[in-house]
Amino acid sequence: MMQPEVTSITQTRTVALSIFLPFAIGYFASYLYRAINAVIADELMVDLGLSASQLGLLTSTYFLAFAVVQLPVGMLLDRFGPRRVEASLLLVAALGAVVFSLADSLTALTLGRLLIGVGVACCLMASFKAFALWFRPDQLPMLNGSLMAFGALGALAATVPVAWMLEFTGWRQLFMGLAAMTLILSALIFIVVPEHRGPLKDVHFGALVGGLKQVLCDRFFWRIAPVAAVFTGSSMAIATLWAAPWLRDIMLQDPGQVATALMFMALGMGTGFLSLGFILAWLLRHGVRPVPVIAVLMTLFMSMVAAMASGWQVPMLPLFMASMGFLGSSSATIFSLLSGHFDSNLTGRASTALNLLVFIAAFVFQWGVGVVIGAWGTTESGAYPVEGYQVAFGTLVALQAIMIALLVFSDRKLTT
Numbered sequence: 001m002m003q004p005e006v007t008s009i010t011q012t013r014t015v016a017l018s019i020f021l022p023f024a025i026g027y028f029a030s031y032l033y034r035a036i037n038a039v040i041a042d043e044l045m046v047d048l049g050l051s052a053s054q055l056g057l058l059t060s061t062y063f064l065a066f067a068v069v070q071l072p073v074g075m076l077l078d079r080f081g082p083r084r085v086e087a088s089l090l091l092v093a094a095l096g097a098v099v100f101s102l103a104d105s106l107t108a109l110t111l112g113r114l115l116i117g118v119g120v121a122c123c124l125m126a127s128f129k130a131f132a133l134w135f136r137p138d139q140l141p142m143l144n145g146s147l148m149a150f151g152a153l154g155a156l157a158a159t160v161p162v163a164w165m166l167e168f169t170g171w172r173q174l175f176m177g178l179a180a181m182t183l184i185l186s187a188l189i190f191i192v193v194p195e196h197r198g199p200l201k202d203v204h205f206g207a208l209v210g211g212l213k214q215v216l217c218d219r220f221f222w223r224i225a226p227v228a229a230v231f232t233g234s235s236m237a238i239a240t241l242w243a244a245p246w247l248r249d250i251m252l253q254d255p256g257q258v259a260t261a262l263m264f265m266a267l268g269m270g271t272g273f274l275s276l277g278f279i280l281a282w283l284l285r286h287g288v289r290p291v292p293v294i295a296v297l298m299t300l301f302m303s304m305v306a307a308m309a310s311g312w313q314v315p316m317l318p319l320f321m322a323s324m325g326f327l328g329s330s331s332a333t334i335f336s337l338l339s340g341h342f343d344s345n346l347t348g349r350a351s352t353a354l355n356l357l358v359f360i361a362a363f364v365f366q367w368g369v370g371v372v373i374g375a376w377g378t379t380e381s382g383a384y385p386v387e388g389y390q391v392a393f394g395t396l397v398a399l400q401a402i403m404i405a406l407l408v409f410s411d412r413k414l415t416t
Contacts, residue, residue: 019134020143022189023127024150026086029185030120031154033093033178034062034236035266038244039162039259040171044109047171052245052384054106056370059241060363061110063233065117067359071212073122074352082126082133083193090186093119097179101172112175119182124151125352130193145274148332152270152325155239159266163259215350220341223410225357227403228334231298233361234305234396235328239265242369242392243321246308249383251317264318268325273332280333290333295408297330302400309393311386365396 037044037059044050050058076085096115103109124147131143165174215221238246239262247253247261276297280290304324307314314320338350372395373388 018192018194019130020146022185022193023082023086023123023130024147025185026090026120026123026189027127027147028150028154028157029090029093029178029182030123031151032158033097033116033120033154035155035158035240035262036162036178038239038241038262039158040166040174041241041244042248042255043166043171048104048106048109050106052370052374052388053367054370056241056367056374058106058109058113060237060366060370061113062117063236063359063363063366065114066121067356067363069118069121070125070352070356070359073125074349077122077126077129081195082122082130083189083195086122086126087186087190089119089122090182090189091119094179094182094186095119097175097182101175101179125355128351145278148273148329149270152266152273152329155269156263156266159263160259163255212349212353215353218341221338221350221353224334224338224407225354227298227407228331228354229357229361230399230403231301231328231331232358233363233365234400235301235331236358236362237365237369237396238305238308238393239269239325239328241366242373245373245384246389246393247317250308250311250386250389251314253317261317261321265321265325268322268327269329270325271322272326272329276330276333291407291410294330294333295404297327297333298400298404298407301327301330302397302404305393305400306397309390309397311390368392369396 037055041055041059044058045055073085073089093116096112096117096119098112099115100109100112103112127147128144131147135143162174243262243265244258247258248255251261253261280293283290283293301324304320304327307320334354338354341350369392372392373384376385376388378384
């Protein structure tokens, strides 16, 4: 087996600039696109007369596109390498941003959002692939955690900075600017990232399908995949869209306060991504089983969603939002359970299959919450009634409770 390229400190620093940074910026852009609709939601609803259900469908199509192309993206990464695949797909994202900025109907907006989702669908997996090619295995936890933190920075950029920019320009001009940024990023990755000198692994279609079938027929996979899908999907659905209307309608926050609260949520998420993996690894080294730790973190997250569902005027809102962002990132640690279970030649397909389920769940939850909230109509002030939030978020809480029970009472193999 060929060893990764980076061995010396000097080489590590050089490659970090030419590999880690371009791919990290790509993941930043991916998360920025994912979360930005939460801040521009009011403008979209006013300019195009969108309902809650339509807004939920529009925003969630990003997740649908993301899910549909996960497995083909995995094949492309194995065949052509992360540099060429991500640089090419980012051109699709740039086209999507242009279509979105010019749209005058829900159909055109949805098409633009779909193209954006396809275009940034490889940003996380391409980064993981590049890091595995160029860096030593002992460097990967730090790199992967740092990459996820860059994603949280993208979510952070989609809060107060975007709200501030909307005071000087419209959402259409903003997306034209994002299109230009994405084109520059595509060129940066293609020009700056070096081509890996080792031969790319030849993955035949039949072998890929056979390995995927092995993953999907594995009982262990189906014990934990629904848990990750429900928790990560609901966290995405709330953080990237429905937290903003909840802050406006239930917590009675103005647009500036909403953006600030979402900023705290993104900060908490970034802290969670950066720290929880290292914390879990430290606990494992000291003999602590991972499942109870993950279950406790998920229970705390569920209690916060329950607080949102209750209609309670949450005190210390910035701390609440930061804590929710931190705990919402905890379900990502489930990926580490997969890595410990499957052989190394299957971990990529196992992670991609799990990612597929996560984004399908995010699509269903984000659209479904909009359908439920919209069923109650709006008040005279244009707000959605508390009953809609109670039913929508309460349903998520019920699903999360079921998943926690399944996780805790599953086969003992999960705790090893």
